Amino acid sequence: MPIREGDRVYILLEDGRDYLVRVEQGKSLGTHLGNIDLGELPGREFGEYILTTGGKRAFLLQPGVVENIFHMRRKTQIVYPKDLGYILLMLDVKEKDRVIDVGLGSGAMCGALARLVGEEGKVYAYERREEFIVVAKRNLEEWGLLDRVVIRLQDIEEGF
Numbered sequence: 001m002p003i004r005e006g007d008r009v010y011i012l013l014e015d016g017r018d019y020l021v022r023v024e025q026g027k028s029l030g031t032h033l034g035n036i037d038l039g040e041l042p043g044r045e046f047g048e049y050i051l052t053t054g055g056k057r058a059f060l061l062q063p064g065v066v067e068n069i070f071h072m073r074r075k076t077q078i079v080y081p082k083d084l085g086y087i088l089l090m091l092d093v094k095e096k097d098r099v100i101d102v103g104l105g106s107g108a109m110c111g112a113l114a115r116l117v118g119e120e121g122k123v124y125a126y127e128r129r130e131e132f133i134v135v136a137k138r139n140l141e142e143w144g145l146l147d148r149v150v151i152r153l154q155d156i157e158e159g160f
């Protein structure tokens with residue numbers, strides 16, 4: 001699939017260092033193995049590699065749930081993929097499910113749930129601190145999942 005302006009690209013350098021960037025003209029990514037001109041990415045294919053100015057390979061990949069979580073903005077502790085995998089399997093979360101997420105925080109768990117429930121599912125996320133909702137909303141919007149989530153600024157001691 002070709003990379004387009006505005007796409008988010010997971011860049012994996014040949015030594016294992018990684019970055020998550022948005023493709024924008026006039027922007028460049030500085031790394032310890034050289035720079036990458038992000039304006040040169042449109043038209044390249046996901047899965048290809050390009051060379052940094054230092055002559056090192058940089059693989060251009062589509063970010064998945066795990067890359068999104070490891071590179072997300074966060075204001076709280078988050079649930080990490082190692083635990084997420086177990087939780088999601090135990091809950092048997094699948095397409096079209098309607099799920100409650102208690103303690104939205106920065107949105108890692110919520111994003112993973114929203115991804116699994118699909119376009120026809122819904123996640124109802126409760127959070128009692130508004131400043132965390134602001135961060136989580138930005139993350140979910142960036143991942144293209146915000147429309148699957150209903151966010152409530154509410155302490156769950158008041159019920160669901």
Ligand SMILES: C[S@@+](CC[C@H](N)C(=O)[O-])C[C@H]1O[C@@H](n2cnc3c(N)ncnc32)[C@H](O)[C@@H]1O
Nearest residue numbers: 078079103104105106107108109127128155156
């Ligand atoms: C560790 S963070 C959650 C991390 C989040 N699930 C993630 O994966 O990014 C815990 C969150 O739960 C919220 N929280 C704790 N008790 C709550 C309650 N009674 N009602 C609503 N939110 C609560 C906190 O404000 C905090 O944002």
